[in-house]
Amino acid sequence: xxxxxxxxxxxxxxxxxxxxxxxxxxxxxxxxxxxxxxxxxxxxxxxxxxxxxxxxxxxxxxxxxxxxxxxxxxxxxxxxxxxxxxxxxxxxxxxxxxxxxxxxxxxxxxxxxxxxxxxxxxxxxxxxxxxxxxxxxxxxx
Numbered sequence: 001x002x003x004x005x006x007x008x009x010x011x012x013x014x015x016x017x018x019x020x021x022x023x024x025x026x027x028x029x030x031x032x033x034x035x036x037x038x039x040x041x042x043x044x045x046x047x048x049x050x051x052x053x054x055x056x057x058x059x060x061x062x063x064x065x066x067x068x069x070x071x072x073x074x075x076x077x078x079x080x081x082x083x084x085x086x087x088x089x090x091x092x093x094x095x096x097x098x099x100x101x102x103x104x105x106x107x108x109x110x111x112x113x114x115x116x117x118x119x120x121x122x123x124x125x126x127x128x129x130x131x132x133x134x135x136x137x138x139x140x141x
Contacts, residue, residue, distance in 0.1 A: 074098075 074095060 077095065
């Protein structure tokens with residue numbers, strides 16, 4: 001009778017363990033599917049950040065190009081002998097003020113638009129979105 005009771009207890013325990021194992025496998029499958037979905041979202045987010053950064057760099061390059069053109073026009077107006085006769089003293093002072101304030105500082109090498117930097121700094125920072133696959137290697141081992 002004791003042996004039969006031990007076998008019955010062992011059988012019940014095995015049934016519980018099988019059910020626990022089944023639930024654990026189902027949970028694992030669900031979590032792996034969720035992880036895969038999150039990885040896809042992360043990949044899309046990284047791609048979007050890369051696209052936006054490329055657009056930003058192109059826009060900044062275009063801005064610098066236009067500012068250089070404007071600076072050349074300004075310098076041409078100020079240097080031409082006919083420019084002094086056409087432009088009044090007030091117009092020349094306004095142009096000088098604009099050139100000193102906007103163009104002089106704007107043409108500094110490596111300059112970035114501060115409005116963009118301030119509003120998008122955390123979104124575009126590589127350190128914020130860095131991803132280390134060594135953690136995956138440890139988990140999978």
